[in-house]
Amino acid sequence: MNELEQSKGAPLYPYQVPTALAQLWLVIEEHSPTKKLVKPTITQLRMQQMLAFIDDHYQDRLTLTEIAHAAHVGRSECSRCFQKTLATSPMRYLQE
Numbered sequence: 001m002n003e004l005e006q007s008k009g010a011p012l013y014p015y016q017v018p019t020a021l022a023q024l025w026l027v028i029e030e031h032s033p034t035k036k037l038v039k040p041t042i043t044q045l046r047m048q049q050m051l052a053f054i055d056d057h058y059q060d061r062l063t064l065t066e067i068a069h070a071a072h073v074g075r076s077e078c079s080r081c082f083q084k085t086l087a088t089s090p091m092r093y094l095q096e
Helices: 002-006 013-030 042-056 064-070 075-086 090-095
Strands: none
Touching (some): 042 064, 042 075, 042 090, 064 075, 064 090, 075 090
16 A cells, blocks of 8 residues: 555556555455355255265165155256266266
8 A cells, every 4th residue: 555655646546546445355355254155056955965865875785766865856866966066977976
């Protein structure tokens, strides 16, 4: 800010003020205690449920139907969620 005061008469001064204010605003936003919460998508929620189910039952011989039921979806939607989120199928995920 001290540099800004020294360059008050400079030709670029009118551009330096908004730039300094924008930088100050960014610093305030970065350190703001109230971050905006992002609501998870339905796919993310379903994946959390299915992955938690797999984690809880990894020792069992799981089927696609059981994994899908953990998120209250059908087998096709279960597969779509895995493909979209992890770029793999649920059964391949179990093997890895």
